[in-house]
Amino acid sequence: MVERFSFELSAVDGAARTGVIHTPRGEIRTPAFMPVGTAGTVKAMMPESVRATGADILLGNTYHLMLRPTAERIAALGGLHRFMNWERPILTDSGGFQVMSLASLRKLTEEGVRFASHIDGSKHMLTPERSMEIQRLLGSDIVMAFDECPALPAEDKVVAESMRMSMRWARRSREAFGDRPGHALFGIMQGGVTRDLREESAAALREIGFEGYAIGGLAVGEGQAAMFGVLDYAPGFLPEDKPRYLMGVGKPDDIVGAVERGVDMMDCVLPSRSGRTGQAWTRRGSVNLRNARHRDDPRPLDEACTCPACRSYSRAYLHHVVKADEIIGSMLLTWHNLQYYQDLMAGLRAAIAGGRLAAFVAEFHATRAEGDI
Numbered sequence: 001m002v003e004r005f006s007f008e009l010s011a012v013d014g015a016a017r018t019g020v021i022h023t024p025r026g027e028i029r030t031p032a033f034m035p036v037g038t039a040g041t042v043k044a045m046m047p048e049s050v051r052a053t054g055a056d057i058l059l060g061n062t063y064h065l066m067l068r069p070t071a072e073r074i075a076a077l078g079g080l081h082r083f084m085n086w087e088r089p090i091l092t093d094s095g096g097f098q099v100m101s102l103a104s105l106r107k108l109t110e111e112g113v114r115f116a117s118h119i120d121g122s123k124h125m126l127t128p129e130r131s132m133e134i135q136r137l138l139g140s141d142i143v144m145a146f147d148e149c150p151a152l153p154a155e156d157k158v159v160a161e162s163m164r165m166s167m168r169w170a171r172r173s174r175e176a177f178g179d180r181p182g183h184a185l186f187g188i189m190q191g192g193v194t195r196d197l198r199e200e201s202a203a204a205l206r207e208i209g210f211e212g213y214a215i216g217g218l219a220v221g222e223g224q225a226a227m228f229g230v231l232d233y234a235p236g237f238l239p240e241d242k243p244r245y246l247m248g249v250g251k252p253d254d255i256v257g258a259v260e261r262g263v264d265m266m267d268c269v270l271p272s273r274s275g276r277t278g279q280a281w282t283r284r285g286s287v288n289l290r291n292a293r294h295r296d297d298p299r300p301l302d303e304a305c306t307c308p309a310c311r312s313y314s315r316a317y318l319h320h321v322v323k324a325d326e327i328i329g330s331m332l333l334t335w336h337n338l339q340y341y342q343d344l345m346a347g348l349r350a351a352i353a354g355g356r357l358a359a360f361v362a363e364f365h366a367t368r369a370e371g372d373i
């Protein structure tokens with residue numbers, strides 16, 4: 001049982017790293033994929049099932065939880081871990097990103113963001129200080145600084161101004177976070193796809209000092225090539241002895257490319273959200289179970305997978321329950337997709353530990369068909 005938050009690197013292969021983040025609530029094996037549990041639940045999954053897929057940590061969200069059921073109510077009930085019955089580490093986003101993508105009537109000033117709830121229109125204000133208070137009330141183990149993520153494409157001037165405000169908010173986040181042993185505050189690098197803005201942002205964050213560093217402002221429509229272009233240099237601007245978290249990424253091939261470039265942690269709604277629409281991710285590519293060609297197919301989705309969907313059901317059954325919009329369809333495909341992502345992370349961790357990442361990546365690309373299989 002550790003009292004403090006620490007990151008232990010155990011092997012490096014090129015720019016890629018593998019290690020363990022130690023927290024009072026448990027270990028996080030890196031590179032790590034973190035399932036998204038936005039409103040206190042990973043949709044269609046029981047917490048024990050999320051753990052069974054291999055996840056060490058899951059995500060919650062300040063924006064959603066502050067609106068419903070409110071952070072104060074969750075705190076009064078013992079905090080988010082107790083509330084959602086997940087006793088392992090939780091990372092919460094700071095809310096700014098969701099305000100800009102979900103809320104209405106937004107007013108952005110140096111102080112913070114004033115907005116109306118997308119649920120009932122009630123008026124709210126998020127500032128670095130309020131975001132830190134909410135994440136403390138939730139009890140999350142890894143807290144994200146309050147930032148602004150500009151929509152791309154944007155003029156360099158706009159990206160620079162936004163980044164500089166986010167750096168001023170990062171300092172206010174650090175000051176409001178206070179001294180909380182065993183908890184971590186991560187700074188978020190901004191700067192769009194402009195190298196010198198990314199470098200300026202990294203320098204500003206290092207000067208403030210954080211327990212971990214996120215690469216924000218990506219996976220917002222720039223495309224994989226532009227994202228990898230930033231990842232070819234941005235991780236190297238960050239301290240090598242601290243975790244690097246790429247926010248909102250991604251498809252399996254995005255994840256492999258990000259790990260090759262030195263990213264340690266990622267999150268994405270894709271495996272859970274696409275599971276609810278009948279899309280499965282497998283070693284050989286993606287499968288759309290709504291397609292009629294599966295209706296007589298007795299084979300499992302992925303013979304190499306140990307999840308309940310692949311162990312006990314046929315593609316024909318999955319096609320049937322997805323077409324019939326049966327709840328079990330979402331349950332089985334979400335479980336499968338999260339398990340596939342965790343198996344991919346386990347493969348990446350082992351390959352880096354064994355100094356054979358290049359071979360793993362070559363094999364990964366060789367077995368994937370383009371498009372649906």
Ligand SMILES: CNc1nc2cc3c(=O)[nH]c(N)nc3c(CC[C@H]3O[C@@H](OC)[C@H](OC)[C@@H]3OC)c2[nH]1
Binds near residue numbers: 092095148268
């Ligand atoms: C999809 N592409 C994508 N690019 C992103 C960039 C940023 C960013 O620069 N700053 C912040 N603060 N958040 C970002 C986020 C949201 C991640 C959260 O979004 C939520 O998933 C929907 C989830 O909340 C449980 C997750 O929590 C960390 C991004 N998402």
Ligand SMILES: [Zn+2]
Binds near residue numbers: 311
């Ligand atoms: Zn499976």
